[in-house]
Amino acid sequence: MVKKSYCEMISRSQPGPGDGGNTGSWRVKRPVMDQKKCIPAKTGKPSCFTCWLYCPDCVVSKTIPPAINLDYCKGCGICAEECPAGAIEMVDEASFIGKEK
Ligand code: SF4
Ligand code: SF4
Secondary structure, three states: OOOOOHHHHHHHOOOOOOOOOOHHHHOOEEEEEOOOOOHHHHHOOOOOOHHHHHOOOOOEOOOOOOOEOOOOOOOOOHHHHHOOOOOEEEEEHHHHOOOOO
């Protein structure tokens, strides 16, 4: 048996967006990002990205500003919990009913 390094095991355990299925369909809370508080959005610099790092479904982009793919976000709230700037609020999904096309 080939012995694998710790780093190799970590890199192979990375999920991809959608690996958990269309988890956005059963989400009850939606992460809403306030770009006035988000560090890369307000500074224009590629910094922080804690939400990208911690999202277990890899559905946050490492872009300025970061974007959340709501098709696959399961609403776990980890991003909101970990954001150092308090820029993500978990909002009841029911409050969006009838407000989107
Ligand atoms: S963790 Fe918060 S401040 Fe950092 S990139 Fe994400 S939303 Fe912005
Ligand atoms: S709530 Fe945040 S951490 Fe959880 S799946 Fe959605 S974007 Fe990722």
